Amino acid sequence: MGYSYSNLKKNLILIFIMGSIYMVLEGLWRGWTHISMLVVGGIAAFFIGKLNEQPTFYNRKMWQQCIIGTLIILILEFVSGAILNIWLQIEIWDYSNIWGNILGQICIPYAVIWFLLVPFNIYIDDYLRYKFFGEKEPEGLLKNYKDLILGK
Structure with a gap:
């Protein structure tokens, strides 16, 4: 199967929403943000979310996912x-x-900080995919952080 227009549209929607969320978080943290963060934050969050679609990623322990996400x-x-x-x-x-x-x-x-935000990123990506595109319902934000703390 090739890459379709609907996949492109879905990916751009995810990048835009995730970038918007990042801009809000950065605005709350720093008191201001820059429009370029819509793209930079959106792409970073999208890559982590896309990686989380792969079993070789989501089957890892949460702390390992956080390290990989932080590197991205x-x-x-x-x-x-x-x-x-x-x-x-x-x-x-x-x-x-x-x-x-x-x-x-x-x-x-x-x-x-990025390390600690990766479980949030994974949850938000899963939630958006569930709400807007009918994908699998996420297990929960607290579960992501519990898994991180417990080393699961």
Whole structure:
């Protein structure tokens, strides 16, 4: 089976909604956000959600899923930061004054935050797929965090 228009439409809807959710969270955290975060946050969340459709991912322990999800976010954050902040000099974020940063684009404290947000990301993606596209009902947000805490 090839890639269809309906798959493209579904994926774009998920990217838009997840990006919008990310913008709200970032706005609450920082007090402001940038429209580019609709795309960057949406794509990061979409990739994690898409990966969660694969048994080799969702059969892993939640902490392993969080590590993989965090790596996805950090790679996208670094690449988009290099383009938007360093090359285009838009100055959307700058972690230069934060411990463990690389070129001011990614840093260890935010990597911990991304790690802790991956179970939320997985749940929201599953919920949106269930509500809008009739896919499997998610087990629950609290279960994701319980699995993370218990090492399941």
